[in-house]
Amino acid sequence: MNISILLPAPLAPFFLWVVFGIAIVGFSSVSAILVYHWHAFGVNAKKMRRVTRIYFLVSAALLILLFIGVIAGSF
Amino acid sequence: MVQLEANESIVLEVRRHWYVIAVKGALFTLLIPLPFLALGNVQVFASAPSAAGQAGLFIFVGAAWLLLLWIAFFISWTNYYLDVWLITTKRVMSIEQTGLFRRTVSAFRRERIQDVTVSVNGIMAHLFNFGDVSVQTASESKPFVIHEAPRPYAVQNALAGRGEEGTASAANV
Numbered sequence: 001m002n003i004s005i006l007l008p009a010p011l012a013p014f015f016l017w018v019v020f021g022i023a024i025v026g027f028s029s030v031s032a033i034l035v036y037h038w039h040a041f042g043v044n045a046k047k048m049r050r051v052t053r054i055y056f057l058v059s060a061a062l063l064i065l066l067f068i069g070v071i072a073g074s075f
Numbered sequence: 076m077v078q079l080e081a082n083e084s085i086v087l088e089v090r091r092h093w094y095v096i097a098v099k100g101a102l103f104t105l106l107i108p109l110p111f112l113a114l115g116n117v118q119v120f121a122s123a124p125s126a127a128g129q130a131g132l133f134i135f136v137g138a139a140w141l142l143l144l145w146i147a148f149f150i151s152w153t154n155y156y157l158d159v160w161l162i163t164t165k166r167v168m169s170i171e172q173t174g175l176f177r178r179t180v181s182a183f184r185r186e187r188i189q190d191v192t193v194s195v196n197g198i199m200a201h202l203f204n205f206g207d208v209s210v211q212t213a214s215e216s217k218p219f220v221i222h223e224a225p226r227p228y229a230v231q232n233a234l235a236g237r238g239e240e241g242t243a244s245a246a247n248v
Contacts (some may be wrong), residue, residue, distance in 0.1 A: 016135060030146050033175055039215055041157050041170075041178070043088060045078060055149055059215055062145060065138035072131025
């Protein structure tokens with residue numbers, strides 16, 4: 001089954017940048033809440049630091065990929 | 076961080092068995108290919124973009140989906156990890172984290188424990204050795220329950236204060 005959600009071509013880059021912006025804002029808000037919880041309520045500070053590092057490392061890689069997608073998708 | 080009284084130390088941390096978060100992780104993993112399967116059948120832009128543009132769109136949707144799953148998994152993990160029982164030398168603290176904005180902390184002194192009940196139900200619970208531990212105290216009508224606790228009989232022994240053996244074996248939970 002083929003589905004069509006048609007956007008005019010000139011809107012494509014704009015659409016991608018808007019979604020990218022929403023993703024950044026959403027990611028920042030949720031991350032702030034998560035980090036607050038880990039540091040305020042976590043029992044083991046060392047483990048919480050390790051979890052924070054893993055979370056942000058993978059997230060940064062995905063955000064870079066997202067940015068590459070916006071740039072490449074704009075052509 | 077948890078505030079302890081003077082001369083009080085944490086003997087044991089009990090949270091749900093890792094099986095619980097592993098099942099959730101597996102579900103999130105199963106969701107990974109979803110947009111990649113769907114993307115081939117969805118036309119988004121009225122005029123087809125260039126090959127680079129198409130690849131970019133594919134990367135964009137893939138990365139956005141993975142980021143969404145990654146965040147959702149960590150929300151789930153946070154709820155799992157912060158939902159914990161802390162058995163200290165003096166008290167038992169039951170911290171119930173149900174969602175990011177719902178947290179209940181109860182504490183009762185160990186000498187108030189009247190009865191500790193363990194229930195292990197189901198094949199997986201027997202296979203992975205986890206179960207529900209409920210504690211009835213002298214002051215509360217409702218028992219405190221920790222669900223899917225690993226090595227529940229060791230936890231029961233530690234709570235019932237059956238000497239060094241219970242605490243030592245439960246310390247590895």
